[in-house]
Amino acid sequence: MxxxxxxxxxxxxxxxxxxxxxxxxxxxxxxxxxxxxxxxxxxxxxxxxxxxxxxxxxxxxxxxxxxxxxxxxxxxxxxxxxxxxxxxxxxxxxxxxxxxxxxxxxxxxxxxxxxxxxxxxxxxxxxxxxxxxxxxxxxxxxxxxxxxxxxxxxxxxxxxxPPERERPGPLIDLDTRKRPVWVSTATAPWAVGLGVVAFAAALSFAAAALWGLAPAGWSTALPLALAAVIGLAVSSVSVRIAPEGLTMAFGPLRWPSRTVRLDRIERAWVEWRSPVQVGGWGVRGLPGRATVMIRGGDCLVVRYTSGGQLAVSVDDAETGAALLNALAARRTA
Incomplete structure (x- = not known):
């Protein structure tokens, strides 16, 4: 259009x-x-x-x-x-x-x-x-x-x-005899690298403090350890779509995680977004209008029945949006 x-x-x-x-x-x-x-x-x-x-x-x-x-x-x-x-x-x-x-x-x-x-x-x-x-x-x-x-x-x-007003979201046919599940991820290698470096530096300062080589090492180790945890937590995201809804899990340990129930989802589509557009990497925006930005490119965008939105940068977002729309349509049929 x-x-x-x-x-x-x-x-x-x-x-x-x-x-x-x-x-x-x-x-x-x-x-x-x-x-x-x-x-x-x-x-x-x-x-x-x-x-x-x-x-x-x-x-x-x-x-x-x-x-x-x-x-x-x-x-x-x-x-x-x-x-x-x-x-x-x-x-x-x-x-x-x-x-x-x-x-x-x-x-x-x-x-x-x-x-x-x-x-x-x-x-x-x-x-x-x-x-x-x-x-x-x-x-x-x-x-x-x-x-x-x-x-x-x-x-x-x-x-x-807004993109969702210009085109309908994708839709696929579902086999009622099977349980459909879609899983995809997105990873930012640079964030993983920074997290690992920060964690290694934190261990070095902590060891130096324990051995008495740098008594003030703890004041540096603790902020570095916190930065490492936050960096690794936002370095990757895994998205799982099933009849129950959409589940996002963060970091290499897939924790923390969040689930959006299917009855809260109105529909989904794909939208191209960049870190500049949303204000950077990580979880950006406010509840009800947030973007999980791991890497720039296609994002899976979900519209809540309450009117809010959630966008997640993830690979193969088109398939995820199609499955969510099909599940939502089957629930309301």
Whole structure:
């Protein structure tokens, strides 16, 4: 089916990507130009951190101020590339939160860099740098204001119709003499690798603490162990569809798990989604409108009878959606 906003939405996509790319370049240029413009009036090194007393307690070379631009390039550039690679139109909800996040982050980095430069400006030694106070409040306030403007800008233009209104979900015939079961998985190898590395590092710090080599090792081992558990838990998902409903199990141990009863499911379909669209990897969104994002690509999307949705990135999602629709149709027949 051809959607009435298809042509105009394509224009919205192009304009949105162009505007976000322009903002990315502008912020990067400011973050590079400001330290270079005031390089002759800054001490070497410059104060980079202030303690609870308000006095500077850490320093760094003036050239390190351009690291703000590097951080911005990695954050904004990666996000922008991911958004540009998404298929089809960019939905309004994605535009709103992407523009708001990009606006807030860019303004915040410029503000923090500006405050750091101003505190060091004209000082002959970094230890005599001024102590920022009300400037921090202004930086945060301006960042939120720019984020709000980005959110408003993201709402401009038409919104593409939800995919479930454009096409019916797939359907297959069932043999009433057999019990149909479908199982599929999706795995993020990089998440598994990070989880294993974090777990190994946690064991190393714990062992060092037990042997007295690093008494403070426990303070590092515990956060690393927690990060390993969370990373491995969201590194893979297994989906099982049977007459009872849909069951999701997470991680290599297939725990924790969650079951959605068949009587709660209205229908299912397949939708292409990316981590950029849903805000990252793992379980994203709120209850009733959540996405389990393990890898970008086709997702099995389930609509509840209550009106909510659940999307899961899983292989062979088309077959899973067809079986769910057939089971739901047989239950209501």
């Amino acid at each position: 051809t959607h009435p906003h298809r042509t105009s939405d394509t224009g919205v996509r192009a304009r949105f990507l162009l505007a976000t790319a322009a903002w990315t370049v502008l912020v990067a240029a400011v973050l590079v130009a400001v330290p270079l413009a005031f390089a002759g009036r800054l001490p070497d090194p410059v104060a980079s951190h202030w303690g609870p007393s308000g006095q500077p307690d850490r320093s760094m070379p003036p050239a390190a101020l351009t690291l703000f631009a590097l951080v911005w390039a990695v954050v904004a550039g990666t996000s922008l590339v991911g958004l540009a690679r998404t298929r089809g139109e960019i939905r309004r909800a994605t535009r709103v939160w992407f523009a708001a996040g990009l606006g807030w982050t860019g303004a915040f980095l410029i503000g923090v860099q500006a405050v750091t430069v101003a505190a060091n400006l004209g000082r002959d030694d970094w230890s005599r740098a001024a102590s920022p106070s009300w400037e921090i409040v202004v930086v945060v306030g301006v960042a939120f204001a720019v984020g709000a403007l980005g959110r408003f800008a993201g709402r401009l233009g038409p919104d593409d119709a």
